[in-house]
Amino acid sequence: MIKSIIFDFGDVFINLDKKATANLLNTELLKNRDVDIEEINKTYEVGKLTTEAFLNFYSDIFTETTRADLKNAWNAILQDFPTYRLEFIKKLKTEYDFKLILLSNTNALHIEWIKNKVPFYEEFKSCFDAFYLSHEIHLRKPDTEIFDFVLQENSLEPQETLFIDDTKANTDTAKALGIHVWNNNPEKEDVIDLFRHKKELF
The missing domain is CATH 1.20.1160 (Paired amphipathic helix 2 (pah2 repeat))
Structure with a gap:
């Protein structure tokens, strides 16, 4: 579970x-x-x-x-942030009992842009129990160390944890540690369909 x-x-x-x-x-x-x-x-x-x-x-x-x-x-790599995804994570936060964590390879220039261009950034961030950006914790995916850090910092059991990332190298590392993964394809899949794509886990 x-x-x-x-x-x-x-x-x-x-x-x-x-x-x-x-x-x-x-x-x-x-x-x-x-x-x-x-x-x-x-x-x-x-x-x-x-x-x-x-x-x-x-x-x-x-x-x-x-x-x-x-x-x-x-x-320029950064594009739009659809508000329906904000609503999705807000619903997960309020209607379910999951521990929610964000883990991103994000540098200082990118997060500055996001803070300035995404008006609901702080609201989005507040939905998470932990919010990790690579430039702040000095670790990055797909290195094993970053997953070990998150697991230990939050007392997580790998078999009770799901990791969602569009980069296969990142999900491969997590999977090797016993974490359930969804290597989502952003061209065909959307995070809001989580329960449909990974229904066997819930």
């Missing part, structure tokens, strides 16, 4: 366009660099690189792009 549900944020609640940033920048400039670009992004995502240092790094590459345009390009 499921007692706790851990939700991802992007492409579960807020819609994403994962190609948007690359489409707005001349990505040819990223090729043949001496540094690992992906590693820089991950370092920023776990809060071990300041926003200033992160923007400085990309400003040195995209020399003809303003910092404002860099920020806009970086945040």
Whole structure:
């Protein structure tokens, strides 16, 4: 029986366009660099690189792009947050007895954008018993450590926990720890249909 549900944020609640940033920048400039670009992004995502240092790094590459345009390009991945998903999580909070947890790989620039653009962000956040963002806890999915942290911090039993995420690498790690998973496809599935898609767990 499921007692706790851990939700991802992007492409579960807020819609994403994962190609948007690359489409707005001349990505040819990223090729043949001496540094690992992906590693820089991950370092920023776990809060071990300041926003200033992160923007400085990309400003040195995209020399003809303003910092404002860099920020806009970086945040372009973030799309709309349908209010019906807010209503869904509010209903879970008020009508059921689940422990609700959000676990997201989210960096400082993205959460700043969300706070400014999503008028009900605080209301959304208040629906959760715990709200973990990678840049605040210095851990990220799909590393095992982040799931161990959430399980221990909230005294969760893996077999009584469901984790929902659109990225298979993340749900694979959780599944290996004995957690029930739903690797949702945002193009075909919606979190509000949770009880239909995972009815065998409830």
